[in-house]
Each structure stands twice: as C-alpha cells, then as structure tokens.
Amino acid sequence: MTDTFDVKRRGFFGAVAAGAAGAAASTIPGSPAKAQTVKPTVAAPTVQQAAAETQAPLAPKESELVGRTASDFMVDVLKSLPIDYVATMPGSTFRGLHESLVNYGGNKAPELLTCLHEEVAVGMCHGYAKIAHKPMASLIHGVVGMQHGSMAIYNCWADRVPALVMIGNTQALEERRPGAEWAHSAQDNAAMIRDFVKWDDMPVSLPHFAESTVRAYQQSVTPPFAPTAIVVNGDLAESSIGDVKIDIPALGHRYMPVGDPAALMEAAKMLAGAQAPVLVLDRCVRTQEGLANVVALAEALGAAVIDKGGRMNFPNRHPLNQSGRAKTVLAEADVVMGIETADLYGVIHSYQDRIHRVGRPLTKPGTKIISLTASELLIHANFQDFQRMQAADLSIIGDGESSLPLLLAAVRSVATTSSAMTDRVKKYADAAREDMDRQRQAATYAWDASPISVARICMEIYDKVQHEDWSLTAPSTFLSGWPTRLWNFTKAHQYSGESGGYGVGYASVASLGAALAHRDAGGGRIPVAVLGDGDLMCAPSILWTAAHHSIPILIVVHNNRAYHQELMHVQRMAARHGRGLENARVGTTITNPNIAFAKLADSMGVWSEGPIDDPNNLGPALARALAVVKSGKPALLDVISQPR
Amino acid sequence: MTHKIALLAAALMLPATLALADEPKGDAAHGKQLFLADGCYECHGYVGQGGPGLRLAPNPKPPVAIAAYIRNPVGEMPPYTSAVLSDQGIRDIYAYLSTIPAAPKLADIPLLKVGE
Numbered sequence: 001m002t003d004t005f006d007v008k009r010r011g012f013f014g015a016v017a018a019g020a021a022g023a024a025a026s027t028i029p030g031s032p033a034k035a036q037t038v039k040p041t042v043a044a045p046t047v048q049q050a051a052a053e054t055q056a057p058l059a060p061k062e063s064e065l066v067g068r069t070a071s072d073f074m075v076d077v078l079k080s081l082p083i084d085y086v087a088t089m090p091g092s093t094f095r096g097l098h099e100s101l102v103n104y105g106g107n108k109a110p111e112l113l114t115c116l117h118e119e120v121a122v123g124m125c126h127g128y129a130k131i132a133h134k135p136m137a138s139l140i141h142g143v144v145g146m147q148h149g150s151m152a153i154y155n156c157w158a159d160r161v162p163a164l165v166m167i168g169n170t171q172a173l174e175e176r177r178p179g180a181e182w183a184h185s186a187q188d189n190a191a192m193i194r195d196f197v198k199w200d201d202m203p204v205s206l207p208h209f210a211e212s213t214v215r216a217y218q219q220s221v222t223p224p225f226a227p228t229a230i231v232v233n234g235d236l237a238e239s240s241i242g243d244v245k246i247d248i249p250a251l252g253h254r255y256m257p258v259g260d261p262a263a264l265m266e267a268a269k270m271l272a273g274a275q276a277p278v279l280v281l282d283r284c285v286r287t288q289e290g291l292a293n294v295v296a297l298a299e300a301l302g303a304a305v306i307d308k309g310g311r312m313n314f315p316n317r318h319p320l321n322q323s324g325r326a327k328t329v330l331a332e333a334d335v336v337m338g339i340e341t342a343d344l345y346g347v348i349h350s351y352q353d354r355i356h357r358v359g360r361p362l363t364k365p366g367t368k369i370i371s372l373t374a375s376e377l378l379i380h381a382n383f384q385d386f387q388r389m390q391a392a393d394l395s396i397i398g399d400g401e402s403s404l405p406l407l408l409a410a411v412r413s414v415a416t417t418s419s420a421m422t423d424r425v426k427k428y429a430d431a432a433r434e435d436m437d438r439q440r441q442a443a444t445y446a447w448d449a450s451p452i453s454v455a456r457i458c459m460e461i462y463d464k465v466q467h468e469d470w471s472l473t474a475p476s477t478f479l480s481g482w483p484t485r486l487w488n489f490t491k492a493h494q495y496s497g498e499s500g501g502y503g504v505g506y507a508s509v510a511s512l513g514a515a516l517a518h519r520d521a522g523g524g525r526i527p528v529a530v531l532g533d534g535d536l537m538c539a540p541s542i543l544w545t546a547a548h549h550s551i552p553i554l555i556v557v558h559n560n561r562a563y564h565q566e567l568m569h570v571q572r573m574a575a576r577h578g579r580g581l582e583n584a585r586v587g588t589t590i591t592n593p594n595i596a597f598a599k600l601a602d603s604m605g606v607w608s609e610g611p612i613d614d615p616n617n618l619g620p621a622l623a624r625a626l627a628v629v630k631s632g633k634p635a636l637l638d639v640i641s642q643p644r
Numbered sequence: 645m646t647h648k649i650a651l652l653a654a655a656l657m658l659p660a661t662l663a664l665a666d667e668p669k670g671d672a673a674h675g676k677q678l679f680l681a682d683g684c685y686e687c688h689g690y691v692g693q694g695g696p697g698l699r700l701a702p703n704p705k706p707p708v709a710i711a712a713y714i715r716n717p718v719g720e721m722p723p724y725t726s727a728v729l730s731d732q733g734i735r736d737i738y739a740y741l742s743t744i745p746a747a748p749k750l751a752d753i754p755l756l757k758v759g760e
Contacts, residue, residue: 353720445689445702446689447747451690453689453693486759564686567686568683575722578727579728580728
C-alpha cells in the first residue's frame with residue numbers, strides 16, 4: 001500500500017538543515033558588498049552545504065506533502081473502537097499519530113494522557129481495564145519506549161488483563177533520520193515482547209492497519225484476556241492518504257466462551273454430592289453480576305470459599321469465606337473446584353523455602369479436583385508465569401465468570417439442602433466469626449507503636465472512607481492482608497487484586513489507571529492506594545500525571561524504608577550460610593537519605609503531608625487528604641510504617 | 645496454632661545445650677539492639693507484634709522455648725544457629741521482648757469495632 005503513496009516525507013529535512021547551516025555566514029542583506037561586512041561567527045560552508053544552498057531541493061516543499069494524512073485515518077480506526085484513552089510518553093516514531101490524535105481527533109475518545117515513563121503508560125492500561133472492564137491504549141516509542149514499558153506489559157499478560165499497546169517504528173530505512181531514529185527502529189519491533197502479548201502485528205498499509213488494530217482489540221478482550229500490540233509505522237502514518245476510501249472492520253458484539261454445559265453439569269453433580277466442597281477463586285470475578293453469581297453458587301452448595309485475591313471474588317465477611325482457614329478446609333475437602341485460579345497447584349500444596357524443597361498435598365487422598373478456566377487456551381513457552389501443572393479430574397475450558405450462570409443453574413438443579421450442609425455452613429460461619437475476632441485482636445498489638453503498624457494504617461484509612469464508595473486499587477498482600485482481613489468488601493469494584501507478574505511498580509501505575517476508571521464511573525468513588533515506598537519509586541511520575549489530569553486518588557505511602565521482601569530473603573541466606581545478619585540491609589534498605597515523599601509529591605503538584613510517624617497524627621491527616629480527593633484531586637500521605 | 649504446637653514440642657525435646665531458664669537475665673537494651681540489627685523485626689515487627697512471623701510480644705515465650713524454635717524452626721522461619729545468634733543474644737532479646745507493654749484493650753479501640 002505504501003507504494004501507492006508516492007510522496008516521500010522526509011527527504012526535505014536534510015536539505016533544509018544543510019541550507020540553514022550554509023546561510024549562517026553572510027553579508028548583511030542590502031549592504032554594499034565591500035562597505036560593510038560582518039565577521040562570520042561560524043566556519044565557512046562545506047562543499048556539501050554550499051551545494052545544498054545552490055542546488056534544487058531534493059524533495060517537494062513541506063506544504064505539498066500532506067493531503068489527508070494517514071495518521072488521521074489511524075485515528076478514525078481508534079475512534080471506531082471503545083477506547084477512551086491513549087496513554088503516552090511522546091516519541092518521534094509516532095509523532096504523526098500523536099498530532100492527529102490531538103488535532104484531527106480533537107483529543108477526545110480517545111484522549112491522550114501524558115505520562116512521564118512508558119511503564120506508567122502501559123501500567124495505567126492494566127489498572128484501568130480491571131475497573132472499566134474494557135481496555136485503553138498506550139502509545140509508546142519504538143525500541144526504547146517499548147523496553148521501558150515491557151515490564152508493565154508483562155504484568156498485564158501474567159494477570160490476563162486486556163490492553164492495546166501501540167509501538168512506534170520507522171520501517172523503511174530510507175525514511176529514517178540519521179542517528180536516533182535508526183536506534184529506535186527495528187525490523188520486528190514486537191519481537192522482544194512477543195512472548196508476553198497475545199497477538200501482534202506491524203501493518204504495512206492502511207487497510208492492514210485498520211484490520212489488525214480491530215483484530216488486536218478483539219483478541220485482547222476475548223478470554224483469556226491479554227495485551228496485544230500493534231507496531232505503528234511512522235512512515236506510513238506520515239504519508240498522504242489522498243482520496244482513497246478504506247473500510248474499517250466493524251466491532252460487533254462478542255459472546256464470551258463458556259464451559260461445555262455437559263461438563264458444567266458433571267461438575268455440579270460432583271460438587272453437590274460432596275461432603276465438603278471447596279471453591280478456589282482467583283481471577284474469577286469482574287463484575288457485580290459475577291460476584292452475585294459466585295455468592296449464589298457457594299450458598300447453593302454450602303461450599304467453603306478460598307479467595308486468592310487476584311480479583312475481588314467474594315465478600316470477605318461472608319460466612320462461607322474461609323480464606324483465612326484455607327489449609328483447614330482443604331484438608332477436609334473431598335471436591336475442590338478452582339475457577340480462574342492462576343496457581344491451583346500452589347493452592348493445594350504446601351511449600352517451604354528450605355534448602356531441601358519439600359511440598360506436599362494439603363488435600364487428602366482421593367479428593368477430586370475440578371478446574372474451570374480459559375487460561376489453558378493461552379500458554380506461551382518461555383516465561384513461566386503459568387505455574388506448575390495441577391492434574392485435575394475434570395478440566396473445563398471456558399471463561400470463569402461467563403460460565404457461572406450455567407454452572408449455577410446446574411448446581412441448583414441437582415443440589416439439595418441437607419442437615420449435613422446446614423451443619424457445615426454453621427461450622428464455617430462460627431469459624432469465620434472467631435477468625436474475625438482473632439484478626440481484630442491481632443490488630444491491637446503495636447496499635448500505638450511508632451513506626452506506625454500496618455494494621456493501624458489500614459484501619460485509620462478505613463475509618464475515613466468506609467462510608468464512601470471506596471476502592472482499594474493496590475494489592476493487599478504487602479499490607480499483611482489487613483484490608484481483606486478487616487475491611488468490608490461487598491462490591492466487585494472495591495478491590496483491583498494482585499499484579500499477576502509481581503513486577504514491582506505495578507501497584508503505583510495500575511492504581512493510577514484504576515483511579516481514572518473510578519473517576520469516569522462517576523458517583524464520587526474514592527480510590528485508595530497504599531503503596532510501598534519501593535513500588536512508588538519505580539514510577540514516582542504517576543504523581544505528576546495524576547495532578548496533570550486531575551485524577552483523584554488517595555495515596556498512602558507504606559514507607560518501611562526498605563525492599564522488605566528482599567531484605568527478608570537476604571537475611572534468610574545469611575542465616576543459611578551461618579554468617580552475620582547485620583549486612584542483610586546492604587542493598588535492601590532505602591535509607592541514608594530517607595526519601596521525602598511529601599516533598600516529592602509537592603514538587604509534582606500533588607497535595608501531600610508527611611512524614612507521619614505518630615499514629616495519633618494519622619487520622620487527622622487522612623481527613624485532610626480525603627477532602628482533597630473529594631475535591632477531584634490526588635493527595636498523598638507519607639507514613640513511616642512497620643515492615644508489614 | 646500449628647506453629648505454637650511445634651514451638652512447644654521443640655521446647656520439650658530440647659537437648660541440654662541450652663539451660664537458658666537457669667541462666668542470668670538478659671540485657672534488654674542489647675536485646676533490642678540485636679532484635680533490630682539481626683532483623684527479627686522484619687517478620688515479627690519492631691515491637692514483636694507479628695507479621696509474616698508469629699507475634700512474640702507482649703508476654704514472650706520463655707528463652708528456652710524461643711531458643712528451641714530459633715535453632716530448629718518447623719515453619720517458614722529460617723534456622724538461626726549459635727554462629728549468627730548466641731544463647732546470650734537470645735536471653736537479651738527475650739529481655740527486650742519482656743519490656744514490650746501490653747496492647748490496648750480491643751474494646752478501647754473504636755476503629756476496631758468492625759464486623760462485630
């Protein structure tokens with residue numbers, strides 16, 4: 001297709017540059033040649049410069065180059081898709097598309113979001129999709145920008161979340177400017193990320209771009225969800241489209257792949273006939289409807305539920321939620337069903353980090369295992385995020401949430417309420433109540449300590465937001481799970497879950513994307529991100545983007561001044577090797593100097609306070625921060641915290 | 645609960661390598677120093693409140709029980725030999741943990757009146 005566009009875009013620039021250089025030394029215009037001269041301030045022109053000055057231009061004038069630019073058509077393609085945002089850090093490889101988005105496209109639907117690092121641009125897509133239930137796009141620079149964004153792409157992949165990643169490139173060598181543009185071009189730009197995207201393409205014509213971009217979107221939102229990539233050729237984008245009419249494939253309604261009804265009925269019979277059925281949920285629930293279905297399923301079965309927290313899968317205070325007693329209920333189980341469980345093997349096996357690795361099943365012999373997931377449809381070879389294989393007695397291939405209505409109907413058709421089920425449910429309810437009391441008691445320890453306990457931080461936050469429409473956008477894991485232990489999660493959008501790929505920095509970048517989706521959802525939602533200091537320092541520029549785009553979010557820095565997980569790992573090695581423990585802090589702590597997060601936030605236009613190390617000062621500071629967030633702005637508190 | 649049982653069992657089976665119960669009391673100040681320098685706080689919190697590791701304070705287990713578990717843990721905790729933490733160090737840490745005041749009563753913390 002490019003052959004039909006006979007206008008070359010860039011030969012002009014070299015001539016202009018040379019001409020400008022050649023004109024640098026001259027007489028003053030209009031002056032007598034010998035009467036007044038000015039001493040040249042630069043060297044005399046080279047032969048090449050002189051030639052450029054005197055010879056005809058190598059290319060047409062710039063104004064002749066563009067009729068209707070191809071990048072405008074690319075914007076038409078993006079506008080044909082339900083994509084509200086394109087997050088970008090600017091790069092010359094996509095300058096044409098950039099300009100078309102903000103001028104031709106009116107910077108609306110999609111709107112360009114300014115990010116200061118490609119990890120932020122892609123990571124925002126990750127967090128956004130979990131809340132908005134649709135992808136947004138990122139537009140990142142060729143080669144170098146892609147490398148910046150690659151970890152966020154990997155997290156997105158490992159978490160099975162949709163995103164459209166667009167990567168700039170200059171494919172035709174004669175179109176590349178000398179120097180940087182060669183370094184930022186590749187013959188196969190997506191090769192480096194191909195192992196962790198679902199599909200990619202590098203369109204070489206506009207019909208190709210239209211079809212592949214729509215296909216990339218479709219692939220991304222088809223379970224198993226995953227990021228897809230489109231390489232945007234800069235030379236194509238900057239070419240003229242003329243009057244050619246190019247069709248854009250329509251994005252029709254798509255139905256989700258559900259499990260085979262007969263297999264779901266078989267699963268229902270196994271579960272309904274069990275003495276102690278257990279449901280293990282991980283990346284199962286996306287919507288409130290899904291949440292209602294999974295609650296109904298558990299209640300119909302009287303099943304214990306283990307929520308692995310990849311999403312907000314199950315109300316944490318529901319009496320059947322036995323996540324805190326996972327080992328106990330697994331030991332009693334005779335049927336275990338994992339629904340979109342990223343690591344079913346890891347759930348039903350113990351593991352100890354010892355020199356001699358020992359793992360054992362947590363279930364008793366003969367326990368039946370059922371798996372329902374679409375993830376088996378998408379496994380790549382290189383990166384090992386697929387975890388160990390768990391043999392299942394019944395494997396059902398289908399999207400978990402989409403299959404729930406069929407599974408629920410099947411269970412309801414075969415399940416009956418028995419005295420055994422009633423007793424089982426009562427036992428679970430009693431255990432859940434006792435567990436809640438233990439958690440509350442556990443939170444009292446170090447309640448008044450400084451640094452401030454993580455339990456205290458979490459409960460001070462909850463005290464301020466519990467009557468709002470709040471959402472926890474960052475993982476609860478590094479908070480010792482205190483939110484999921486003590487807050488009251490009842491809505492699907494109240495928790496964004498885990499990172500998928502465990503790439504540090506996820507919590508910050510994904511929280512910003514989630515906060516954007518919450519803002520757009522309306523109703524004054526309050527996104528809460530408790531971010532580790534190490535995580536935030538991977539992508540501190542989220543603060544600027546939050547301020548620049550007025551994205552309200554309450555950020556509390558869990559500032560334990562260390563990469564604490566790694567500190568514990570090094571200490572473990574020091575103990576194993578029989579050496580002193582003191583040096584474990586070398587390379588793992590973030591002290592000397594301590595990072596002043598409040599100043600950092602302030603420098604980027606974000607309201608902030610801190611460091612706060614007196615627990616009695618935290619509540620009032622949170623109240624002030626919440627007022628800022630409710631006004632539509634981001635706010636940050638730097639809280640000096642206990643390790644976990 | 646599993647950890648508590650293991651700790652007790654380990655204490656009962658402890659050979660006579662540690663007669664810590666009969667030894668002089670530890671130095672709480674030095675114990676705090678060790679607790680921080682040796683990284684006990686990483687899993688157990690600065691005041692022993694627990695985290696990834698068990699709660700140690702207030703009311704810590706006797707030194708002999710602590711020593712038994714430290715030397716031969718059965719859970720996720722790595723073993724700490726006398727090469728990295730001496731018996732006297734354990735006594736000192738115990739002395740520090742003994743200084744940790746009782747937590748406030750649950751009923752006196754309004755923020756924890758949740759899920760009742």
